[in-house]
């Protein structure tokens with residue numbers, strides 16, 4: 001099949017490359033010239049493990065190409081996927097549909113023969129109706145169907161998620177569109193990925209409900225972690241103790257500095273706005289969104305407290321800047337709340353991240369970016385682990401302790417066994433586990 005992806009970002013590029021890998025002929029369109037020029041030269045605009053290889057092999061086999069020419073690629077396609085951004089609208093938290101509406105208008109102008117327009121971007125309930133109206137207005141003569149097909153891939157594991165999804169949700173009641181979508185996903189269907197057909201509005205809501213539920217799970221364990229700190233319990237064991245219950249499950253029960261990223265913060269907000277407009281009150285999701293904001297803002301105070309109550313003149317080494325490991329995505333990352341607050345409190349911040357430093361640099365003025373974790377820790381009064389990159393899990397703690405001014409670790413991801421860090425003479429703070437000060441016995 002001939003498929004066109006509008007938007008060559010995390011979702012459009014990964015989906016496009018994976019569809020090509022399944023044998024479809026895919027054109028990825030983006031209106032960012034530099035991005036397309038880079039892709040044509042084999043440079044990935046984002047960091048996603050394995051993406052460069054799958055792009056290179058499919059380009060070599062002529063199944064994947066990149067262009068800024070939307071018109072030709074839409075005219076040739078049987079299905080056109082909208083994968084442009086839907087950020088939070090400044091001021092009110094609604095999903096900003098400017099890019100989606102603009103893409104719909106452009107697509108309309110170039111439609112040629114029956115075409116399925118597939119919304120992969122995360123969009124509020126009713127957006128499919130709007131896209132249909134825009135296209136109908138631009139091209140009353142066009143033959144098309146608008147389908148909702150939300151994307152559930154996780155950055156950092158995007159290729160595997162796309163190729164082995166838990167489910168594929170397709171929102172359409174048009175029999176022709178359903179046939180086209182079945183053909184698009186046939187390679188995955190053979191892998192036994194459940195293909196769930198719903199009406200369009202339901203599919204749009206599935207995506208928001210899924211993200212809101214996951215955000216709720218994270219926020220729940222974060223609050224339990226706070227309680228653990230107050231009552232002297234260990235949240236890791238609580239999470240395990242509840243996660244082994246099949247009705248609950250172990251995933252998304254890792255406490256931390258609050259959720260970030262390109263999806264959960266904006267999608268919870270957008271869902272709250274949708275519900276308000278519909279006259280429904282989503283009190284749980286509203287609480288989750290508020291609690292998470294407060295949590296992210298409160299992380300600097302934890303570091304300052306560990307430093308003895310003041311960060312003035314102290315040096316803090318931050319390991320991990322991206323919102324999660326295996327991505328270079330800095331959107332809504334907890335580090336963006338933490339670092340400026342530490343700086344305001346008088347700290348000098350050094351930072352290291354395996355992939356995120358380039359995008360982070362313009363967002364974090366005044367930070368010194370280090371070569372590696374040891375360089376980052378040199379001369380620091382506190383080492384703060386903000387993102388759980390694999391390469392931070394087995395640091396040479398003796399060496400870290402030697403290069404630091406004083407051995408203090410604040411582990412916001414609970415990646416170290418407290419006793420191990422403590423045995424190297426560190427004061428150790430984590431999330432929801434007993435605090436360990438120097439010289440204290442470890443139980």
Ligand SMILES: NC(=O)c1ccc[n+]([C@@H]2O[C@H](COP(=O)([O-])OP(=O)(O)OC[C@H]3O[C@@H](n4cnc5c(N)ncnc54)[C@H](O)[C@@H]3O)[C@@H](O)[C@H]2O)c1
Nearest residue numbers: 007008009010011030031032083084085086099121122151
């Ligand atoms: N990033 C994720 O993990 C993820 C997961 C699931 C769903 N989503 C959703 O998918 C959508 C896209 O997210 P993303 O992270 O890939 O965004 P992104 O910002 O990485 O990519 C969007 C791309 O679209 C391009 N674009 C915008 N308007 C265009 C136009 N008119 N023509 C051509 N190109 C255009 C931009 O230049 C950009 O390269 C969002 O709605 C997001 O919520 C994202």
